[in-house]
Amino acid sequence: MAHGLSIRRLEKSYIAGKPVLHGINLDIGQQEVVAIIGPSGTGKSTLIRCINRLVQPTAGEIWFQGQDLLTLSRRGLREARRQIGMVFQEYNLVERLTVMENILCGRLGYMSAWSAWWRRYHPQDIEQAFALLEQVGLSGLEHQRADSLSGGQRQRVGIARAVMQHPKLLLADEPTSSLDPKTSVEVMQILVDMGQQLQIPIVINMHDVVLAQKFASRIIGMSGGSIVYDGAPGGLSESMLQAIYGGETWLH
Amino acid sequence: MTEPRMPLLAQAPGTAQLAPPRTWVRFSAAERAARWLLLVVLLAAVILSIRHVEVIPEFLWDAPAQMHDLLSRMWPIDWSFYGPGVHQPLIETLHIATLGTVIAIVLAIPIGILSAGNIVRAKSLNLLARLILVASRSVNSLIWALLFVGVFGPGALAGTVAIACRSVGFVGKLIGEALEECDIKAVEAIRATGAPPMTVLAKAYWPQVAPTFWSVALFRWDINVRESAVLGLVGAGGIGMALDTAMNLFQWDRVSLILVAIFVIVLAAEVGVTQLRKRIL
């Protein structure tokens, strides 16, 4: 397939007659870092969550790996989801489980429920989990409970979990919104590096425009549930930003 | 599940295939041993119990027929019996529950204070109080009722004292724990003004434990309504006596009426307690 992800005429209405997403059309390439920016409530998060159907779209098509995700059965959806890794704004780790168990959650879509219950992981999976821990800079923390980590550490575990799935697509819903500026840059770097190593597209939802321009190869600006800008980071002019966000005062 | 394995993302230089794969286990060896031991002991106890317990299979197979027989005798419900035989005992049950709870609270306050290590410093008194509270809780209210029927004779007096005895342990324990968790700073502030001990109790401790106190009192009253309804089975007054009589006379349609009455009163008590909680807590 030429594109990593193809979205056609995607619509979502929580209340009938008041759509949050107005017929979104989007093509994502095989390997690019796409940042979606826009004010709160404009549907960025809804769009991302529609892709792996954590939110159920009202109409449209989402083509991924040669299938329209919106037509899949429950089983088909599970198989598709395991190929889509997701990183969340509030990390969404299982607080009471250890770091190792959280990372290995990424393999749950590939393991039988029985092995998962008894924590019988494939030795290669465990080895890879350790390697990932090293790569995100958290070596030695595998036995710690997730709720004892700092925000930045938790997000790294979240990224490791997503990568454990050997995904063909990485989604990130405001991955740095709960982190301080320095940690945000670190986390973004890890995210982009992973995408490069795995050679897969990453779609990131974010509200920090400067960060987006620094790391993304393509920026999509949304306003009022529609795409108003789709292009290179450098092409974001002041007037365009104003059109997306409205008002100048926040820019500086 | 035979999808091709991805090459390792990061390999520290020189360690690629030389080091043995790292392992991870959920429980340490000691933890696993302890868990296994627990499981084995439990399993052994269960198997031994099943073999030892007297179960007569014929009775089990007969059960559905017996239940059907019982239910058919209990229907239709004899509503007319409510006025003459159910209403009065039902009210009596409520009185037993309420009075029993009140007496229990009155007794539990001093004992609870005695058991609180931060108010009464004498360890021996703490221990004595705790022993009384534990003993009170360990004996079921039905057994207390049996005892007091022997002491006071059949009737509501035995039931009320039984409810009180059982509840003292419950209320006293929770009051004692609430007192021990009190914020010491407020207490010291009042004590620093030179106030006598009773005033310290009233002004420093009481405001802190008051919400817990009322919550516990309501909770226990709710449970006591449920308990009081059955005490009559051993003669300690209330609706349970009507139940006992009806069962002995095989008047199952009256039994079903009484069961419905008990259900309604327990439900009403729960609803009442929930509403009261919203208002005062």
Place this chain on the structure above:
Amino acid sequence: MAALAFRRRPAVWLGWLIGLAYVIYAAAQLDLSWPRFLLGLDNGAKFLDRMFPPVIIQPDTMAKGLLESLEIALLASVLGVLLSLPIGIMGARNLMPWWVSTPARTGVALCRSFHPVIVAIVFVKAVGFGAMAGILTLTVASIGFIGKLFTEAIEEISPKQVEAVRATGAPFVSLLSYGVFPQVMSRFVGFASYQVDSNLRNSTMVGIVGAGGIGGTLFSAFQRYDYDFVCAIILAIVAMIMIGETLARWVRRILDVDAKSGDD
């Protein structure tokens, strides 16, 4: 704060007054007169005299009764806990559709509706006298208690953790074991241990209506006026319950250590 307290005084005093009035009224209704109480105390003294010293008149019967109570409590607890897990999950509205959760919740509510003694009477009628009725009774009581609290605990979990596990494509059972159970397991163990303790207490009492255990022995002794034996049995029951509480604490320690954390 002090000013507020003063302003509320009249209402509070009125409340206490009503309370006192009720107590006097109710006492009169129940015929709790002082002379009767004094007579009772006198009786009580005689009673206590006949109870002490405690004598184990029939050691075999007593041992058998105590053992049977333990067995009833054990089997009912195991069965109750095992059944409460699926029933509690089925009652959780955030996991199950309404046509699964509503029957489960109704069933659990029914189990809680009646006092164990009443349930015991019904089971005695159904399966006859003996331990079977006691086991069934306490199993029902266990499901009513653990099932309700477990369902409530599941409905309070953080949906974010579940969402993340769902996004990995995990099957439903793995969703439960990684997204739900870690959040509720320690509370489940708490409910279960409380119920085991409750079952132990109740197992001593269901025998009074014929559902097996030491309760039957107690009742017979009482009817034969062997009050010293009654006293011995009651002391044995108290001892048994205290031992049970201590054992429960040990078991909790063994399980809690594995959680590698403090109390939740």
